Amino acid sequence: MDWEELGAMVVACTRCAISQTRSRTVFGVGDRQADWMVIGEAPGAEEDRQGEPFVGKAGQLLTNMLLAIGMRRETVYIANVLKCRPPNNRDPKPDEVSNCRGYLERQIELVNPALILVVGRIAAQNLLQTDAPLARLRGREHRAPLTGTPVVVTYHPAYLLRQPADKRKAWQDLLFAREITDRRRV
Numbered sequence: 001m002d003w004e005e006l007g008a009m010v011v012a013c014t015r016c017a018i019s020q021t022r023s024r025t026v027f028g029v030g031d032r033q034a035d036w037m038v039i040g041e042a043p044g045a046e047e048d049r050q051g052e053p054f055v056g057k058a059g060q061l062l063t064n065m066l067l068a069i070g071m072r073r074e075t076v077y078i079a080n081v082l083k084c085r086p087p088n089n090r091d092p093k094p095d096e097v098s099n100c101r102g103y104l105e106r107q108i109e110l111v112n113p114a115l116i117l118v119v120g121r122i123a124a125q126n127l128l129q130t131d132a133p134l135a136r137l138r139g140r141e142h143r144a145p146l147t148g149t150p151v152v153v154t155y156h157p158a159y160l161l162r163q164p165a166d167k168r169k170a171w172q173d174l175l176f177a178r179e180i181t182d183r184r185r186v
C-alpha cells in the first residue's frame, strides 16, 4: 500500500464506533522521509477539528520541545496510534488499537525513520506491546515490532503541561534520542 492508498483507507475507515463521532480522521503530518517519527496516542478536540495531529496546546509544547533540540516540526513525521478521536479524550480501547494498528505500522514502514520518539504511556505501551509503566520505559532504547526501528519513550506533552517540573527529564530523553541518531550517522 502506498501513501495515497493508505490515506484513502483511513479517511473512509468505519471499523470502530468512534468513526461515527469523529469530525475528521487525523492521519499524520510532516516529512514522509523524516529521520524522526513522533508517535502520540490519539487526536484530541482540536486535532479532530483540524485533521492534523498535535495542533492543540500539547502540540504547541511538542513543537517547542522539538525546536529545543534543533528540529523544526516540519522536518519530522507525526502520527498517532489512533486516527480517530475517542469521545471525551478517553483512553483508546484495545479493539480500537488493534483495528488501527495496521495503518500506523504501514506509516512506519513507509517513512522508515532512523528513530521513533513515542510520547506518553498509552502510546508507548501500545506501540511496544507491553504493560510496563512509563518510568521503566524511559531512558532505554527499544525496538519497534516489525521494523526494528530504535524507539525512545518520553512524557506526553499534555502531562508536561500539568507537571512542568518533569520537562527537565523530557529534555534528557530528547538528548538520548538525538544521541542514538547521531551515533548512526558516524
Ligand code: URA
Pocket (backbone or CB within 6 Å): 040, 041, 042, 043, 044, 047, 052, 053, 054, 055, 056, 058, 059, 080, 158
Ligand atoms: N495528544 C496526542 O496524543 N495526539 C494528538 O494528536 C494530540 C494530543
